[in-house]
Amino acid sequence: MSVSERVVHLAFLPSAGIGHLNPCLRIAALFLRYGCKVTLITPKPTVSLAESNLISRFCSSFPHQVTRTDLNLIPLDPTTVNTSDPFWLQFETIRRSVHLLAPILSSLSTPLSAFIYDVSLISPLIPVTEKLTCPSYIYFTSSARMLSFFAHLSVLAAPNQGAHPSSFIGDDIKIPGIASPIPRSSVPTVLLQPNSLFESIFMEDSANLAKLNGVFINSFEELEGEALAALNEGKVAKGLPPVYGVGPLMACEFEEVDQGGQRGGCMRSILEWLDEQSETSVVYVCFGNRTATRREQIKDMALGLVECGYSFLWVVKLKRVDKEDEEGLEEVLGSELSSKVKEKGVVVKEFVDQVEILGHPSVGGFLSHGGWNSVTETVWKGVPCLSWPQ
Ligand code: UDP
Secondary structure, eight states: OOOGGGGOOEEOOOOOSSSHHHHHHHHHHHHHHHHOOEEEEEEEEOOHHHHHHHHHHHHSSTTTTTTEEEEEOOOOOOGSSSOHHHHHHHHHHHHHHHGHHHHHHHSSSSSSSSEEEEEHHHHHHHHHTTSSSSEEEEEEOOOOHHHHHHHHHHHHHHGGGOOOOOHHHHHHETTTTOOSSSEEEEEEGGGTTOOOOOHHHHHHTTTTGGGGSEEEEEHHHHHHHHHHHHHHHHOSTOOOEEEEEEEOOOOGGGGGGOOOTTTOOHHHHHHHHOOOSTOOOOEEEEOOSSSSOOHHHHHHHHHHHHHSSEEEEOOSSSSGGGGGGOOOOHHHHHHHHHHHHHHHHHEEOOOOOOOHHHTTTEEEEEEEOOOHHHHHHHHHHHOOEEEEEO
């Protein structure tokens, strides 16, 4: 086979949570449509059931183009990490296990054309990717504005060696090339907590962005033209690699969740119920896949939804990790409020097909926690969104 005929072979490495896995697999699917071959390196075990289900569906949808290779993670001593969030713990577990990648990558039967990995793994992967003969890219899981902030952080940190961002981030952050400053209140609170895991990852990785060959991001010109231009014109930080806006990344066929067959999924009954509602009459409520709603908030939300005068479809999460989420809504709300809720709307605890729901004509509004995937999905489907950051 001549070099020009050589198959393009990409290796993908996702990190924890559906919000990180979805963009990874959706970008992989873009390449698969062009006939590329993909090796999906899956950190094992996954945190949630939703992740392991999605990985299985992805691999079985492309049996001839996708090869799955497990990265068996080295268990982490949780006392050595300053977080109890299972998804953040997994980020760190993967970061500490990436040295195991070298033999995996060197044993691939087809030479790699590129290696594409999650934003949360930048610094630990540099020694690994430096030994590869192919370029390496990350996929960034939030907005281009957030990427600008992430990249500019190392510029802000430079004159403040060793200081915590909480001390050198002022009332707002002005990023060159971006007209509206970012107020301190919009900075993730975990970044302002000295010695948090998030702070250490953010600080370490911001300085290493320049070592990448490129960044894929789920954004697009019409939505974030200013931030994408500022990043690509070298205004935000010197030496940044090209940033490719490949969004909006929309759900692919392999993401279709069970429609209510033998496994008892809830999508069929949701769609039947939506079909019976009038156009744009339903409020859809979902706070992503890794955010547990606090008990007091659940009650407030239930009261608000009952009083709002609209029908609603409410995806409730009481625990961050789906396999631990066993408590019923009635136990939290009490039977009286719980039956009022069920009279006026539909409540589910299962993983739903969000993009399909947002695309249903009966859905007229989305109450979201503001996760970036959800934001791009609702923008693309044209559903007005009320964001309630958690
Ligand atoms: N999602 C879904 N069904 C659910 C919950 C979430 O399909 O029941 C999808 C949603 O469409 C989005 C992703 O999971 O693509 C969540 O990502 P986001 O960035 O919105 O939030 P995160 O879960 O990372 O906080």
